[in-house]
Amino acid sequence: MRATLHMTDADSCLVRNFSYYIDLGEEDVALLHELEEQEVALERGKHAYRRGDDLRCLHVVKTGWLYSYVDLDDGRRQIVKIHHPGDVVGFPDLAVPRATVNLMTCESAIVCPFPRRALRAAFDRCPNVAALLFTLALRDHIIMLDTIRLLGRMTARERLAFMILDLIARLRIASGDLTLRSMQIPLNQTEIGDYVGLSNVHVSRAFKAIEAAGLIEREGKAVTVMMENELCALSHFENRYLTLDTGWFLGIGADAVGPASNSAWPKPA
Amino acid sequence: MRATLHMTDADSCLVRNFSYYIDLGEEDVALLHELEEQEVALERGKHAYRRGDDLRCLHVVKTGWLYSYVDLDDGRRQIVKIHHPGDVVGFPDLAVPRATVNLMTCESAIVCPFPRRALRAAFDRCPNVAALLFTLALRDHIIMLDTIRLLGRMTARERLAFMILDLIARLRIASGDLTLRSMQIPLNQTEIGDYVGLSNVHVSRAFKAIEAAGLIEREGKAVTVMMENELCALSHFENRYLTLDTGWFLGIGADAVGPASNSAWPKPA
DNA sequence: CGCCAGCTTGACTAAAGTCAATCGGCGTGG
DNA sequence: CCACGCCGATTGACTTTAGTCAAGCTGGCG
Numbered sequence: 001m002r003a004t005l006h007m008t009d010a011d012s013c014l015v016r017n018f019s020y021y022i023d024l025g026e027e028d029v030a031l032l033h034e035l036e037e038q039e040v041a042l043e044r045g046k047h048a049y050r051r052g053d054d055l056r057c058l059h060v061v062k063t064g065w066l067y068s069y070v071d072l073d074d075g076r077r078q079i080v081k082i083h084h085p086g087d088v089v090g091f092p093d094l095a096v097p098r099a100t101v102n103l104m105t106c107e108s109a110i111v112c113p114f115p116r117r118a119l120r121a122a123f124d125r126c127p128n129v130a131a132l133l134f135t136l137a138l139r140d141h142i143i144m145l146d147t148i149r150l151l152g153r154m155t156a157r158e159r160l161a162f163m164i165l166d167l168i169a170r171l172r173i174a175s176g177d178l179t180l181r182s183m184q185i186p187l188n189q190t191e192i193g194d195y196v197g198l199s200n201v202h203v204s205r206a207f208k209a210i211e212a213a214g215l216i217e218r219e220g221k222a223v224t225v226m227m228e229n230e231l232c233a234l235s236h237f238e239n240r241y242l243t244l245d246t247g248w249f250l251g252i253g254a255d256a257v258g259p260a261s262n263s264a265w266p267k268p269a
Numbered sequence: 270m271r272a273t274l275h276m277t278d279a280d281s282c283l284v285r286n287f288s289y290y291i292d293l294g295e296e297d298v299a300l301l302h303e304l305e306e307q308e309v310a311l312e313r314g315k316h317a318y319r320r321g322d323d324l325r326c327l328h329v330v331k332t333g334w335l336y337s338y339v340d341l342d343d344g345r346r347q348i349v350k351i352h353h354p355g356d357v358v359g360f361p362d363l364a365v366p367r368a369t370v371n372l373m374t375c376e377s378a379i380v381c382p383f384p385r386r387a388l389r390a391a392f393d394r395c396p397n398v399a400a401l402l403f404t405l406a407l408r409d410h411i412i413m414l415d416t417i418r419l420l421g422r423m424t425a426r427e428r429l430a431f432m433i434l435d436l437i438a439r440l441r442i443a444s445g446d447l448t449l450r451s452m453q454i455p456l457n458q459t460e461i462g463d464y465v466g467l468s469n470v471h472v473s474r475a476f477k478a479i480e481a482a483g484l485i486e487r488e489g490k491a492v493t494v495m496m497e498n499e500l501c502a503l504s505h506f507e508n509r510y511l512t513l514d515t516g517w518f519l520g521i522g523a524d525a526v527g528p529a530s531n532s533a534w535p536k537p538a
Numbered sequence: 539c540g541c542c543a544g545c546t547t548g549a550c551t552a553a554a555g556t557c558a559a560t561c562g563g564c565g566t567g568g
Numbered sequence: 569c570c571a572c573g574c575c576g577a578t579t580g581a582c583t584t585t586a587g588t589c590a591a592g593c594t595g596g597c598g
Contacts, residue, residue: 070415078421078422095408096408096513116517135363137407138362141361142362142365145349148420197420199586200545205547244365245365245366468554470556471554476577477578
């Protein structure tokens, strides 16, 4: 499953991330590098864009963590997704003219905006990369169902346990080290609360509780998973990052049969 | 914007729904009818499928309401989305081999399963319909952001107000009557609670409260919106159903330029 | 060394959940 | 036609969970 990487690919989280899921040829790698051509450096706490902005680009995260959030006019805030290096951000907003979320850094970060039209290039040159892009967008949708369940029906400790396992699971893929048990979380407890739907104070208490139970250890911003099975049981976590099915797109599913040989990506208007 | 409909299309909610957003040609209508060829009738409270089922189909809702829900093993349940006639259900699950949600009826309903490969047919024959299918999937994703904000950061009355406005907004599109102010909600208060993340008892109280404030009127399962502006202000509702941008797909965005004339939908493996 | 952001803790408040009793409509069967 | 039973809504009383406010505390950094 894992592609052989060239030396120069080692610094691209995007390539590393994608090559976990599909084999990448030279052309594929070249295309991914093109997505990362433009770099924008952002300090901690800066916005990449805001809700309502006229968005012509998607973004690749090159370094640092960011998050997307939505807010109410009285200051209440809900973080919707945390983005790691190698993530592609902004797919859902393709459907609307203006950004529906705010994108902001957790720490200093570099993002790579690329124009929507690059998606077409992907289709033309690297259908398997296009398939992965689309499939990752669908998976984001599925993962959001877990978030909805978390916010609607889970207790504070369950939420926190879920968040920890989710972050670790993603970092394992991104780092290539599937045994990873520790991470630095560059979020303060107010931000964590905005992510899991709690107040900063309650985040502190819930953290203490699962630490006291021996499920995790903490030191500053570092969190170490000590009892993964118990965390899973507590939070009903299911790892959705291990596998991904791009076949629906390339072959339109296992049940794809028949001729359909004259298929064509629609021409621009 | 609205296509001229043939007499025989009047009974297809799918056609009515889609023709709100794009002009449908004869071929398009034919394709949509094909998606509704197979019919499955389901009584109230029956599952169309369950989490873990091996899904080879997507589904069109022909009549009745259904909902998708996820659950915890101790019985807690979270309804993720309510589906109306004319909705296409199951796009996100394309990315995974097995269903991630349960699909169940609110009332007796007819659904039309269609195989994944029909998506390919859509691409080949009706790119604008394919574009709309994809774009609707992306919009579902965006709407889920509203749900996340609702569950994470909104009060009981805000949640209920939001739900009412959301349902009305969708029924307006589906019915073609944009002035609609009343609806029958075929959900009991336990189900409503599972949708907005509250207990059945608290749903009752919140309903009473916004009714006492004159924002709505109720009679049995019927709800009438009395003060829409106030409901909007209370719930921070933004109507995402009025417009939809399929251009990103057909032309890959307004910024689509350049040749890209040899583009082709990837061949099946 | 002192400041400041952010974490922790305690005391109190507010919101929502739970339990239980009651009510009311509706369909069924006598 | 009426009695019964059931489901679901409502209401009250009480509990639990989480939020708020405020006071320390700590560790990094200028």
